[in-house]
Amino acid sequence: MDVAIVGIGLHPFGRTPSMSGLQQGAAATRAALADAGVNWSDIECGYGGSQDAGNADAIVNEMGLSGLQFTHIFNGCATGGSSLHAAYTAVKSGEYRNALVLGFDKHAPGAFNASPADWGIDDWYGEIGLMLTTQYFGMKIQRYMHDHNISEKALVAVAEKAFHNGSINPTAWRRQALSSEDIMASTMISHPLRKYMFCSPAEGAVALILCSATEAKRYTTQPIFLNAAAVRTRHYGSFEVFSPSQPIKQADSPTVIASQAAYQQAGIGPADIDIAQLQDTESGAEIIHMAENGFCEHGEQEQWLRAGHTQIGGKFPVNTDGGCLANGEPVGASGLRQVHEICVQLRQQGGARQVPGNPKTGYTHVYGAPGISGVTILSR
Secondary structure, rough: OOOEEEEEEEEEEEEEOOOOOOHHHHHHHHHHHHOOOOOOOHHEEEEOOOOOOOOOHHHHHOOOOOOOEEEEEOOOOOOHHHHHHHHHHHHOOOOOEEEEEEEEEEOOOOOOOHHHHHHHOOOHHHHHOOHHHHHHHHHHHHHHHHOOOOHHHHHHHHHHHHHHHHHOOOOOOOOOOHHHHHHHHOOEEEEOOOOHHHOOOOOEEEEEHHHHHHHHHHHOOOOEEEEEEEEEEEEOOOOOOOOOOOOOOOOOOOOHHHHHHHHHHHHHHHHOOOEEOOOEEHHHHHHHHHHHHHOOOOOOOHHHHHHHOOOOOOOOOOOOOOOOHHHHHHOOOHHHOOOOHHHHHHHOOOOOHOOOOOOOOEEEEEEEEOOOEEEEEEEE
């Protein structure tokens, strides 16, 4: 049974001091219900998560005690993608006619401060600074740039594009465009990554309403079909967030494995995708993920960026809403923000950031600790 997204809702990312994370989740849920034209009591099951804003199943306190089956999910930055996969499976199985997917979060300012013990790692890993993920991302992209002859200009180009796209997205957090000079002048954080090449912990919420594709037209004239949803963890030999070692023989990343599974499910390949949302925890992540998801060869990214291929008007737009760099990273919501943006683009509702050429197929990729990736393929 095919699955469709018939309702989308988003509470703007950034900082909302007057609202809890849960309240932002409720606002996104109400928007998604209104978009689908359904009531809370019509929803048959729900899946969602949050890292720092409480249990997502507490949404019933805000929306109504209807006896809803709701499952709380936490999978790092891949929480949203994992929640969507669970709801997709529930509807596809035929057990439920519809499902709510919800992600929200409200992080304190400053870097994430994870405990090694929470991830099955000894204390030494934190004592040398590697639980501060800026260090990991700096090391990983430095090695990647060396191996594939990529310069710092590529990192700058990704950040410049992100802040430009954020400046024309009314729900983004960082809505000021930055020049390449601004980015190059910013503080070096973890070489070669500078201040404006990183996302920041943030707040925000996204909700989606799913149903079987055969019933989609009951809810909307613009259903977006979920052709594939795949989530994969790491193999031995892949170097991921919170990996305490690097084997001599390297294995494919979970992103490579998840993307291959999604393409197989959808029966299409990278060349069939019109627009993509790729995890950009920092500039280097977007560069790596362009190749790991199959859209270009390793080492071609700088040429693509120089030619403007990934800009809104380019041949393959990436992160049209500004990505994590411009929106920030509320862990529970980021993966669903990507799906929300693809739905907006495929519905032709992107406004100033609308991709030209009438895109028909979109792709999302989210990545989280300790090495898990989620991929979706969507079409209209």
